[in-house]
Amino acid sequence: MVWWSGSPHLSARQYARIVKRWIEFMGADPQEYGTHSLRRTKATLIYRQTKNLRTVQLLLGHRKIESTVRYLGVEVDDALDIAEHIEC
Structure with a gap:
């Protein structure tokens, strides 16, 4: 199209x-929702259901897992523990 x-x-x-x-x-109310808040919400929901930071990182297009951790507001220790168990 x-x-x-x-x-x-x-x-x-x-x-x-x-x-x-x-x-x-x-x-x-469109003042409460926008493209970025919807993107963040979707990424957060995927992370909560899967606990897979690598998947969320790929979906968001982040180069560094640390960027995804900050974006999601995940506790760094928890995120690093999970990331250690993910194959890249």
């Missing part, structure tokens, strides 16, 4: 508008 810009890709602004409309449609 090609958007009005002639590109098959969404810009960050186009994506934000779509998310805003979706949030409004759901009856929620």
